Amino acid sequence: MPGALAAPRSLDHPFPPLLAPDGSLRIPTALPSRPAFKPSNRDQIALDGERVPLAFAQDVLRSVAPSLLESVEHASIHKDRDDDEDDHGDAAASRLVLASTVLPYPTLVLSVPFDDSDELLEMPAHRLVLATLESVLFEPLLDLQDPPVDGNDEQDTHIFFSLPVCSIRLPCRRNWSALHHFIYTHSSSDLLDTLLHTPIPAASSSEPSGSISSSVRHSREAIIDQLEGVRALHLNAATLQIPSAELWDTLRRAWHSLYSVLENAQHP
Known part of the structure; x- marks a missing residue:
């Protein structure tokens, strides 16, 4: 049986939640490097x-x-x-x-x-x-x-x-289905599509020009939430010690894309 x-009960590359206990955001510009486990x-x-x-x-x-x-x-x-x-x-x-x-x-x-x-x-x-x-x-x-x-x-x-x-x-319930799908299909495109899927609401026409619209704020929150999803999948993949270069490259690309969108949302 x-x-x-x-x-492993602990990882040698701490990756804490993006929202700290004091309410501050700590969003790294890039994912931590792939853990140094051996295949x-x-x-x-x-x-x-x-x-x-x-x-x-x-x-x-x-x-x-x-x-x-x-x-x-x-x-x-x-x-x-x-x-x-x-x-x-x-x-x-x-x-x-x-x-x-x-x-x-x-x-x-x-x-x-x-x-x-x-x-x-x-x-x-x-x-x-x-x-x-x-x-x-x-x-x-x-x-x-x-x-x-x-x-x-x-x-x-x-x-x-x-x-x-x-x-x-595993550390995180979030995005387990996406990782499970990749484990079976090894489809980087499917995984990337799942991680980058962030609905962006339309801006309200009633808000004055030059203001930070509610849609922009909502978009920013949605992107941060998607980054948390990438983080969760990263931690689970590290725990499972999956050596797939395709998997780790897809996570890196997803983080880079979402972080770039977040930067644009913060500085419209």
Whole structure:
């Protein structure tokens, strides 16, 4: 069973909230540098009872990423106990999952508590997707075999099966969905579009020329909020020790773009 993954409890590059406790704003002109963690040096993964090159598995997974994401979105977790503990009082090591028979089966349940939220997020996931991120954090998944699935009637559209739980604690609830999408698709354009999406309201024609309009103030607040979203994703990616150069470059570009817009909003 995967169990809890040993995520680092502190980062060597502090990145505090942009709004300080005293109400002052502290917005760096650029993101902190990518943390100096080392990527996994493993180059093979267990697949269908064999060892295959990691690069081969990555190529295959990216080619079927839409189907994998769809399978996660359509699968659901059904608790077969009144509580979440086993007979020894420990966190239950498996979950009962209902999944589509026409999509790739999920192979584990990802359990994610957050430092800044009381929410415990649990979702079906795919071991291979996490294991091929080249993060040392997910190295324990490289050698696991996916759980067997009992045969089902060809007319069945869904099937129940039990999946192991993999737990990882993250700093921020914000923008987890965007990071999760990138983990599956590795689409820099989708991620950048999500991070830069900031509706800009139209200025009111009743405000005198030369004044700082409410729309400008609102735009400034919206941009700062988007910068906080980039910060949250940065902290989560650092905690997961994802070495993807595409990911870190996209975060850097998003921060640079938003900061430039903020500068223009402050000096119209």
